[in-house]
Amino acid sequence: MNKARSNPLNSVMMHGALILYTLIALFPVFVILINSFKTRKAIFREPLALPDADSFSTIGYETVMKQGDFLLYFQNSMIVTVASIFFVLLFGAMAAYALSEYRFRGNMLMGLYLALGIMIPIRIGTVAILEMMVATGLVNTLWALILVYTAQGLPLAVFILSEFMRQVSDDLKNAGRIDGLSEYTIFFRLVLPLVRPAMATVAVFNMIPIWNDLWFPLILAPAEETKTLTLGSQVFIGQFVTDWNAVLSALSMAILPVLILYVIFSRQLIRGITSGAVK
């Protein structure tokens, strides 16, 4: 073992730094969680105090459950996020495979073109997107959001995945070809499992901005039945009065699903299965 790494002082300092960072990162979440269980007065009197018998209240959660259809908002957010990630991964991986596996004229240009989106924020095109959605009648449907988020996620997905797919052994793909597997089977059964860690990375990178986005739901799908969670929570934030109990409760509940999705994807980061395929 490395000498520097086994030195106890270094180890303590390293862990100290990591713990400090964890505390800083978790602090806002912690504040939101404790305050969501307090009365309005207690939130303002002592924002950092834990809820006690006096200040404990679930009024925020009750308001959230009563006002608006939060279960529907949850469902909408979930559908949009999961469907967008699914399409980003599917189309991104397919495009990446084509770019990395096949020699064709303009391969390089096509790759650059597909990666261009990383540098240009999709929100610049909001007006044009809205016009397009109106023309196709997709305004106030979840499809409008899914399509936009898929487009938003593809450039980075293609860029990352094509790098990883170049590293997949040619011999393995050729063995599949000789054994009579179709190109689709090679892609789905041989290549995709080997780039799973990269796919999980892409999924995590895309998931959180989609889940938290307020811009496109507000513009493309503000109707009651297509509201996402972030948009739904805005009911409680007014120009003059803000129902902090309700906002904090809604946000607390919004953390849960992303957390679950994150755990699912990060488990995929574990390699394991790839070792022993070649060499």
Add this chain to the structure above:
Amino acid sequence: MTALSLKNVNKSFGDIHVLKDINIEVEEGEFVVFVGPSGCGKSTLLRVIAGLEDATSGEIHIAGNQVNLTPPSKRGIAMVFQSYALYPHLNVRGNMTLALKQEGQPKAVIAERVQKAANMLDLGPYLDRYPSELSGGQRQRVAIGRAIVREPKLFLFDEPLSNLDAALRMNTRIEIANLHSQLGASMIYVTHDQTEAMTLADKIVVLRDGRVEQIGSPMELYNNPANQFVAGFLGAPSMNFFPAELLGAGGERTMGIRPEDLFIAEDGPLSVQVRHVEHLGGDTNVIARLDGHQITARLFGQHQVAEGENLRLGFKPESTYAFDREGQRLR
């Protein structure tokens, strides 16, 4: 019947001409080795035969059928890769049966062939293991087993031993030779290792820069090389070359003499200074300078030769080779 015949096969990647007018015939049951330095196009040639690359021009016939437009899986071939290329998500049995399932073979046939291949390669206890749980040598045997179960007309081996350690390499080499005699199938084997080529081949094809330099049996190539390249490539240590005038012969010729044909002789014509001695037990390799040229002598048995010592080496006149300035053999 010929198992494989290549007629004027050419292959270019863009402007780079990789294979130039390749003509090769492989007879039924023959073990043919393609050998050459790295970058000579031998692996590309194998991939063209397998159908993984298209030939730019020329004809490829496998067992009498032209296969230029046939996909790899329908060519009646099986291939063993350098990196094994086992399917990581399938166990050994799954790896061996996948191609047969794709062909739609009945279950009984599949089971029987797997059993037979497993017995032949001692893979019986490992059939339910995954590739990640096998050692390098076992993985290579699974890769060979995957080729055997298909009962192909032609086996293709792409440097199958280069990822194994030296001891295992020798064992597997013998196993492949046994396999060839048991199956009696036609095999094509690509390697850059001239020992593998000499020991396994019925016929060696020496390639350089995408051209066939010479085709023949190992002993033909060893005893009768067509040019300086083939002479230098086959045999270890490789043949010594020096200008003929050092021997007093005229003309701009290059003389070649194999290290094993040199011996210590008091009145020998070559006066050399020893630079380095390798004691191998059975042989002693003496690396020496001859007028600015390096010369290697392989002496049989054990010899006490000191570095820096001056020696006289002799040879039989009939064991020399002469080459012209282009490297072509002069007879």
